[in-house]
Amino acid sequence: MNPFYLIPHTPKAYFCDRAKETEDILRFLENGSNVTLISPRRYGKTGLIYHIFDSLKEQKKKVELFYVDIYATSCVDDFIAVLAEAVSKELKKDQLVKSFFQKLGRIRPVISQDALSGEPKLSFAFQTDAQRRYSLKALLEFLESRHTRVIVAIDEFQQIREYEGLSMEALLRTHIQPLTNVQFIFSGSKKHTMAEMFTAENSPFYESASLYTLEKIDREVYARFIGEQFAAQKKSITPEAVDFILDWTRCHTFYTQSLCNRVFSSVKKEAALVDVLVAADAILKENDAAFLERRALLTTKQWKFLSAVAKEGEVSEPTGAAFLQKYRLGAPSTAARLLAALTEKELLLETKSLNGNSYCVYNVFFSRWLERM
Numbered sequence: 001m002n003p004f005y006l007i008p009h010t011p012k013a014y015f016c017d018r019a020k021e022t023e024d025i026l027r028f029l030e031n032g033s034n035v036t037l038i039s040p041r042r043y044g045k046t047g048l049i050y051h052i053f054d055s056l057k058e059q060k061k062k063v064e065l066f067y068v069d070i071y072a073t074s075c076v077d078d079f080i081a082v083l084a085e086a087v088s089k090e091l092k093k094d095q096l097v098k099s100f101f102q103k104l105g106r107i108r109p110v111i112s113q114d115a116l117s118g119e120p121k122l123s124f125a126f127q128t129d130a131q132r133r134y135s136l137k138a139l140l141e142f143l144e145s146r147h148t149r150v151i152v153a154i155d156e157f158q159q160i161r162e163y164e165g166l167s168m169e170a171l172l173r174t175h176i177q178p179l180t181n182v183q184f185i186f187s188g189s190k191k192h193t194m195a196e197m198f199t200a201e202n203s204p205f206y207e208s209a210s211l212y213t214l215e216k217i218d219r220e221v222y223a224r225f226i227g228e229q230f231a232a233q234k235k236s237i238t239p240e241a242v243d244f245i246l247d248w249t250r251c252h253t254f255y256t257q258s259l260c261n262r263v264f265s266s267v268k269k270e271a272a273l274v275d276v277l278v279a280a281d282a283i284l285k286e287n288d289a290a291f292l293e294r295r296a297l298l299t300t301k302q303w304k305f306l307s308a309v310a311k312e313g314e315v316s317e318p319t320g321a322a323f324l325q326k327y328r329l330g331a332p333s334t335a336a337r338l339l340a341a342l343t344e345k346e347l348l349l350e351t352k353s354l355n356g357n358s359y360c361v362y363n364v365f366f367s368r369w370l371e372r373m
């Protein structure tokens with residue numbers, strides 16, 4: 001079997017580190033605080049949430065856990081449906097499901113079957129905002145009335161800012177505030193939006209959760225993990241090969257896992273540097289069409305700018321003369337505009353550090369692909 005998982009819910013034996021993060025977040029929750037988990041895409045937020053849930057289950061803590069991904073939701077109605085769905089799914093065998101739906105009251109959900117997964121899908125036909133308010137309140141009150149502690153993880157939380165109509169932020173805040181038995185993990189990747197929601201004084205969620213920033217997995221720890229995973233499956237990998245993997249994927253979890261997965265599956269016994277190079281090539285080739293397609297979505301100037309950043313790897317002064325002249329990117333004012341547009345499109349990732357901001361191409365494989373053009 002391949003020990004390098006590519007899905008967020010990774011079994012403990014194949015999950016790399018995150019010991020301190022798990023401990024920290026558990027401590028926040030233990031002390032009654034909600035937690036806001038922030039990191040760039042694909043660092044491992046969702047995986048960490050599942051890992052935390054698994055640890056709680058393993059410790060046999062009396063707590064009910066619900067995970068909700070709201071990425072695909074676009075309004076309050078969707079939100080209520082996915083939350084109700086998550087709750088009813090977890091409580092499947094429980095008598096209480098019935099009382100839960102009774103609590104939701106006059107507004108009966110429509111239950112259909114998901115064409116792909118076969119799982120029941122809920123939707124609501126709310127007529128008025130009063131009904132929406134009522135149902136959300138009923139749902140949260142139901143959780144509050146459980147006899148065990150309840151933790152609800154809401155993944156891709158920034159999405160509520162995109163909702164039309166009723167302000168989800170204000171609504172949720174109103175109903176969450178009085179809860180004493182229910183705690184929340186709010187997770188998201190749009191750093192500015194997330195931080196603003198929880199730290200701006202005029203935001204409904206101001207200071208209602210402890211902010212936790214997830215960093216990359218430590219390089220040394222990751223290197224050891226990769227070696228151990230190969231060894232556990234009676235294979236091996238050379239230190240140079242591991243080094244190359246971590247450099248080339250910038251220790252960005254999803255990309256590191258993907259390349260490891262590929263290398264692992266391609267060797268019978270020992271993986272050497274050459275195997276990694278071949279695997280990396282194959283990954284980029286497979287992405288050719290998808291990456292080329294992105295070109296059509298960008299202006300020539302944006303594409304040129306993005307390629308320049310990829311070639312540099314990391315740029316700390318993207319509007320500085322040195323960078324602009326080297327790649328003939330025009331005036332600083334143009335560069336500033338390109339920078340803003342590409343960051344907004346999540347094609348560039350901005351990283352803040354004590355030494356100032358730096359930029360790189362967000363998708364590591366795309367960056368490596370552009371670099372070769």
Ligand SMILES: Nc1ncnc2c1ncn2[C@@H]1O[C@H](COP(=O)(O)OP(=O)(O)OP(=O)(O)O)[C@@H](O)[C@H]1O
Pocket residue numbers: 005006007008009010014015016017018039040041042043044045046047048188189253254257
């Ligand atoms: N600690 C870990 N050990 C091993 N693999 C991991 C770990 N954390 C994450 N992964 C892998 O990396 C991939 C990306 O992680 P995950 O989906 O949790 O990131 P994310 O931060 O939630 O991303 P997004 O913001 O796009 O939702 C997962 O599919 C999983 O395979």
Ligand SMILES: [Mg+2]
Pocket residue numbers: 045046047155
């Ligand atoms: Mg995620």
